[in-house]
Amino acid sequence: MEIEIVARETIKPSSPTPQHPTNFNFSLIDQNAPVMYTPLLLFYPQNNHPSPPTQRSQHLKTSLSKLLPKFYPLAGIMEERTTIECNDNGAEYVEAQVNCNLSDILDQPDASMLRSFLPVEIESEEADTGCLLFIQANFFKCGGMVIGVCISHKIADTETLSMVLNSWSQVAISGSSDGVKFPEFNAASIFPPSDSKPHITIPHHDGVITKRVVFESSKIVSLKAKATGATVQQPTRVEAVTALIWKCMINISKSSKGFPRLSLISHVANLRKRIEPPLPENCIGNIVGTLFAAISTEKETDLQGLVCELRKEITEFKKTGLQKIKDEKRTWLKMCEIENFLGRDDVDYYMFTSWCRFPLYEVDFGWGKPTWVTLPSLIFKDTVFMVDARDGEGVEALVSLSREDMALFEADQELLEFATVNPKVAI
Helix, strand or coil, X not given: CCEEEEEEEEECCCCCCCCCCCEEECCHHHHCCCECEEEEEEEXXXXXXXXXXXXXXXXXXXXXXXXXXXXXXXXXXXXXXXXXXXXXXXXXXXXXXXXXXXXXXXXXXXXXXXXXXXXXXXXXHHHHCCECEEEXXXXXXXXXXXXXXXXXXXXXXXXXXXXXXXXXXXXXXXXXXXXXXXXXXXXXXXXXXXXXXXXXECCCCCCXXXXXXXXXXXXXXXXXXXXXXXXXXXXXXXXXXXXXXXXXXXXXXXXXXXXXXXXXXXEEEECCCCCCCCCCCCECCCCEEEEEEEEECCCCCCHHHHHHHHHHHHHHHHXXXXXXXXXXXXXXXXXXXXXXXXXXXXXXXXXXXXXXXXXXXXXXXXXXXXXXXXXXXXXXXXXEEEEECCCCCCEEEEEEEEHHHHHHHCCCHHHHHHCEECCCCXX
């Protein structure tokens, strides 16, 4: 596969926005977001009446230009790691041609190769100093296309990313931003920033492999039934999938490390509905908290026990998580505790993130909804990203591990009872 970049362009807002504030201030949680771009790939097959690439590309650029006046911080640039200068600088747009058919990619997706469809490196330091939004439209010989999106994590959690994409597609279909709800920019007033200027970078790990593991809806039903116990009688699909993958990680640790360890996991939670009064869904920024669950690998573990442990921590987080977030000493993230844990030889730490139930499969720019929504490979190990399958009932987990641990993970028989490793994506 070869990709040729045919055009690069800065997309300016369609109209100046003098009424908006000069600067957008980060919240406490924004400040502590890692320096990276959050990536997303949306795959669109050839439809019955495809327009030529030049026309579709112009359609994307025009609608993006009309969107930016409402999402004006996205057209700004980072300033001293504390604010965004809202100067209508614009978003970066890249157009590329791919010398193969979309089906060639979907027959056996390669998570590492998928990074080629992104407009900027995920780990780029520019995420902390420069442009906030990058788009790359990749056009295939067959007429299909992939839209690669990178948005600075300093301003966007998954809710924000989903809102931007669905608002953009709404503008693309209607031809106007009049029907787009204005986003709310008040996160900093709820979570006031600190005086410090944290610079949290993503650790780079050599030899990390990302594999896509697919749980079909019928298998999810069976998995939830196996994970059901007296304490948690109706586990969610995210809880059930988390517990199974966590169990696999514990088995890997027992096999490779050979001595008891503490197995620690984290999950990110959307806070918009947990705040009193609840925040609107169109409040942008990083409005999330992190919950932690742990268990000793010395214990015999089953799915029911792991789901129980996870549910206990979720329940506790709902009670106390918000207060931790508001604490200026950042006990909301338990960072001191976690940093101490990570330096120990007897602790395994795995980071889980769920993008399930976000309407990413609803992003329709006028040529139909995407046939597949996914993330490319990541360079930081021991992470799990979960996204919806296209039917909204299944789950696709993107698991990043060391090469040695991945060999054990994808051979785990209990995992393979409920999941398939990297199956073909149906168009």
